[in-house]
Amino acid sequence: MRCGTVTQLSKVSRTWTKPVLAALFALTVMPVTGLAQDVDYQVYTEPPRLLLNQRRLRLLKRERERESLRWQQFDSLMRGKARMSEPGFALALWGTITAKIEPCRDAGEWSLKSANVNDPRDLRQMALVYDWCQTSMDESRTSMVARKLTAVLKNRPTETLAIRSHLFAALAVADLESQPAQDFIKYVAETWWKSKIMPQLLAGQNPFPKREDLYAMLEILHSIRDNTRTDIREGAGKWFEELAPMQLLSYYPQPWPAAENEYRIPAYIGKGDPSMQEAAYSRAAEMALVAYDGNAQPHQFLQGWILQDRFLMRGDFGITYELLWANPYQPGLSFTYMPDLFHARGQLLTRSSWDEDATWFGFWNGQAQVFTKGQRATVRLDAKPGPVTLGPVKVFFASAGLRLESGWLPPPEEGTKPVGQVAFLVGLEPSARYDVEIDGEEMFEAQADSGGILELKFAPDHKAGVRVHKAL
Template identity: 45%
Template sequence: MALPIALALGITLLTGPNPGQPEPDVYQVATEPPRLLLRPQRLRLLQRERQRQSMRWEHFDALVRGGARLPEPGFALALHYQVTRNAESGKRALTWALGPGEDLRQLALVLDWCRPLSGPQETAALLGRIERALAALRSEQTVPAVRSRVLAAVAMADERPQLAAAELREVVQHWWRGMIVPGLKQGRPIPRADHYALLEMMHVLRDNLYLDLREDAPWFFKELPLYQLMSYYPASYPAPENEYRIPASASAQPDLVAAMLSRAAELAMVAYEPNAQETQYLQGWVMQDRFCMRHPLGITYEFLWANPYHPGLTYHGLPLVLYDKNFGRLFLRSSWEEEAEWLGCFDGIRQRFAGGRPLVLGAEAAGSIFRVGEAVVVVVDKQMRFHIAEPAGPVFLAGLKPETCYDVEVDEEEMRQECSDKGGLLALPAGSWRGIRLRPSPR
């Protein structure tokens, strides 16, 4: 009888599954709670941090137990409950979620992390709140809004499996693959301020659906760690609780909330892929105690994501030039020291860091030539003629009309055609010098 059985098995393998059987839905959540950000390995790490009385744990615990005013109470109290199993913290989180709580992301975290303390009536009431908040956010396409929808869908997957699967399918297939990834390819970057929300969503989707969003845009994610580092102003910002690194922004003013979320994004990035070389440099960047977030907002992220036991690489050997032609942005540093010179062209603006503060390069900078380390940036004026006195490294022209082709003539070289990018930047061959002239190419 062995031969007929083998033949039957072979026929089954060739023809595939029974057409009458439903295909498994890749968007059905089948993992065990807690599902959001606290998979078993991370939860064990946090519980060991508590046992070791680590610096981050002690500060987080002191704020929660001391009744400090927490900017994100649902997030902080529910995390404290998961690590300690202290019912008081979990009940406080549920009280917030069923009372003044309106933030969908935090409501989802409380539902997922505090389930053991939530009775049937509390769970039903919280589910109702989440469903209403989810419906209100469904038309919003920002990264933070979609992140919150993903967290809500996964948190309510047991009670609303079809709704959860439909929401996750919509996010992955239509929002991410249908809108965001094509936008990245067309030169529309995800805003820096949204990187943390993106990382939260990536963690939740990979942890529960085994979907890695990086596979749809690997080039974007490979450069993301270096972009994070290069787009900070060089000098740190001293605050009463700790020092901050300040992300470059159009306002050129320190935004400490943005600084905290930026650091949180880097910590979450390392946690997502700790063994890649680019994130090992990032680990070397974030593991400096003077930047450890102690603010009541930042400490929850710091404790959740930081892994001080993971080795990092020194970032001092990283490149000092980051030019992204696709997004039309440029960042230069003279070194990785805090006293370094820095210049950035991004989001249609130009800035340089000098004298301990960022300076906006407006119309008055036209015709100026800036040297940052070995690189040169020329802010082109109306004459489109300039002279670089001596050979340099990379040479960039700024202030051109975006996505426009020019005839470029360099002394003692043949004329050639070059085109600016979306940000009005044009990269000349490294070492270009002497007299350089441009004129728009005939159409």
């Protein structure tokens, strides 16, 4: 709980602050080869080179040998000829792990008869089929799939899904079309990433608002690093150090009970039920992030979050990603010791505890939501809403006035550590400077962040009136 025993950290010290995150990632976001160096983007690796590096392939074969829960579920669906959402992907993975020819031949048949090369999701599967199964398919099918993949290398897409899928095609046929493949990899790393994506990351923006795009980006990172020893994250360490905590705190506290398993639901705007596919891509992205860098402490919290079998994706869509990325041998840390407050990138995400009946508050892109007692509700900023209290965190809304008070916490119980208070004033002018007057204290100036959020911290026993007004 938030105000727990002496062994737990205070709310203020458990906040994901910039210095803490920078220290955690200083030794972990180290590029294998930086983009500043001269990189030829030549592919020297042997197939399979897409996602299934030798270490991961050994892990998957081990999962089969020990008949793990994930393998049993996946194998059961494949043996039962279930209608898989991504048949090429599933058949190719099954054939590669089992070293059976028939699944790969079926995957090749799907690639030629059912796949649409202009659909980025189908193109991704075709590239995986060719890369993983080319030694199991007959020469005729292999050549025909290769021609389809080669034909797209002249394209220069700009959307994340298409970039990922065309990159997969380039890597898959790199042995046949060395120069076109090399040119496309260079386009991805130096034109698309460096010129389009990096400026957004450096500005604290999110170029991947959809969880499917986020997952595709991680597939791009994996495939480029695995095959060119280039880590294109260089220079964007701050954005990536914030990704794991932002991901964890972007979920509503209460899981969604679907037919196949429970899902954690990412916060979303709009009416209606949540998208289970977005929830599945979100979990897949988390597993891929841990697989990319399992040493960073935020990723160890993420691993502790992942390793709960009740959220194991068992359906015809999620199980293939679950088997591909999950590593039950990777140690993790209990996420309940992770900070439950995230304030960065012009957004605020916080919850009253890590319990599933907790209250959650989110403010992003000018939108405010509260989730409590199993219900989510939009907070209308123009309606001058009252403050939202989440233990030592209290959110005030600028439209209701620029006056607030500290001292909302009750005295700590005997034997517990006092917890600092954190007040947030949301709905201010983005990046504007404000004068803050606290009763009995000297006035000081503070700046709202890019989302119009002002953060004020107070000692546990602080009780005073606070007035905020825009600096002249």
